Amino acid sequence: MSVSNRAPSELLNSRRSPLLVFSGQSNRALAQSICDHLGVPLGRSKTEKFTNDNIIVHYEESLREGDVFIVQTFSTPVSDAIMELMLMIDAAKSASAGRVTAVIPYYSYARSDKKDSPRISIAGRLVADLLQEAGADRILTMTLHAPQVHGFFKVPVDHLSADLVLSQHFKSCVPDAHNGVVLAPDAGSIKRASQIARRLDSGLAMIDKERISDTEVRPRALIGDVEGKTVFIVDDEISTAGSLVETVNIARSMGAKDVYVAVTHGVYTGPAIQRIAGLDVTQVASTNTVLVPDSKVEAANGKLAVLDVAPLFADAITNIHTGASVSTLFT
Ligand code: R5P
Numbered sequence: 238m239s240v241s242n243r244a245p246s247e248l249l250n251s252r253r254s255p256l257l258v259f260s261g262q263s264n265r266a267l268a269q270s271i272c273d274h275l276g277v278p279l280g281r282s283k284t285e286k287f288t289n290d291n292i293i294v295h296y297e298e299s300l301r302e303g304d305v306f307i308v309q310t311f312s313t314p315v316s317d318a319i320m321e322l323m324l325m326i327d328a329a330k331s332a333s334a335g336r337v338t339a340v341i342p343y344y345s346y347a348r349s350d351k352k353d354s355p356r357i358s359i360a361g362r363l364v365a366d367l368l369q370e371a372g373a374d375r376i377l378t379m380t381l382h383a384p385q386v387h388g389f390f391k392v393p394v395d396h397l398s399a400d401l402v403l404s405q406h407f408k409s410c411v412p413d414a415h416n417g418v419v420l421a422p423d424a425g426s427i428k429r430a431s432q433i434a435r436r437l438d439s440g441l442a443m444i445d446k447e448r449i450s451d452t453e454v455r456p457r458a459l460i461g462d463v464e465g466k467t468v469f470i471v472d473d474e475i476s477t478a479g480s481l482v483e484t485v486n487i488a489r490s491m492g493a494k495d496v497y498v499a500v501t502h503g504v505y506t507g508p509a510i511q512r513i514a515g516l517d518v519t520q521v522a523s524t525n526t527v528l529v530p531d532s533k534v535e536a537a538n539g540k541l542a543v544l545d546v547a548p549l550f551a552d553a554i555t556n557i558h559t560g561a562s563v564s565t566l567f568t
Pocket of ligand 1: 423426479
């Protein structure tokens with residue numbers, strides 16, 4: 238049938254941009270799992286490093302007019318991950334992609350969201366500028382350390398939450414979770430903790446703490462009652478696990494019965510795994526926004542669990558691609 242003989246709706250459908258998903262190097266396992274849930278193959282691309290450390294990215298299939306999603310989480314080495322993502326966005330635009338969405342499960346620079354000491358960069362905003370300058374048309378991310386980082390972007394941002402995954406996990410571990418208490422490790426996490434407490438129909442408590450440096454925190458008081466209760470600690474991320482150790486210690490000293498921990502991003506830097514292995518908790522769970530190698534799971538003394546958020550990202554990509562609502566995924 239010639240183009241002119243086809244019904245307009247048929248023409249429109251035939252011209253819908255194909256869904257194409259590619260991955261940077263930082264978490265290919267998550268990207269592959271997202272593709273498996275979507276039922277599409279992971280796009281073919283290659284990243285290489287020259288001897289002088291320059292990165293080159295090369296797509297091995299056509300992207301022309303495609304609805305392109307590039308999965309890249311900001312985990313170690315973070316600067317390489319950001320640079321590779323910018324090159325992938327730029328190369329996709331140069332290859333005539335129709336629309337490019339940067340899928341950033343963990344946006345690490347969200348921790349740098351304000352000028353809280355003199356002569357520093359608000360790097361969360363700078364990285365947002367760089368991604369947009371490279372050509373990102375949309376951003377899909379999860380649990381920003383500070384939700385207002387969303388506002389650093391002028392392009393649309395879909396900000397997913399892992400709260401549903403974390404609370405369902407608590408319920409599967411502790412059937413009478415409603416008798417427990419969700420504990421927020423600091424004022425910044427009280428909103429998230431309160432949403433999870435609502436989902437569990439449980440109590441809520443908070444620790445008042447002071448951050449001394451990047452690696453040191455000092456707890457001041459626990460507001461609420463945890464005595465004799467199962468305590469669920471929730472946070473956006475665990476990096477060195479310094480905050481977690483302080484939070485668990487104070488909960489224990491106030492008489493907590495059992496302690497379960499669930500966070501969105503398990504970054505586990507420096508002494509984190511060693512600290513978790515020796516921690517007086519039943520379990521520490523994090524999602525796979527950051528790749529947790531088997532070696533770390535094994536070294537954590539049976540304490541570490543990894544929860545899968547690939548289905549949530551796959552649903553979000555489907556809805557963005559088809560123009561459906563993304564907020565329906567939160568309920
Ligand atoms: C702090 O404001 C955050 O919500 C996390 O508690 C913190 O980033 C975790 O870092 P670390 O594990 O190094 O204490």
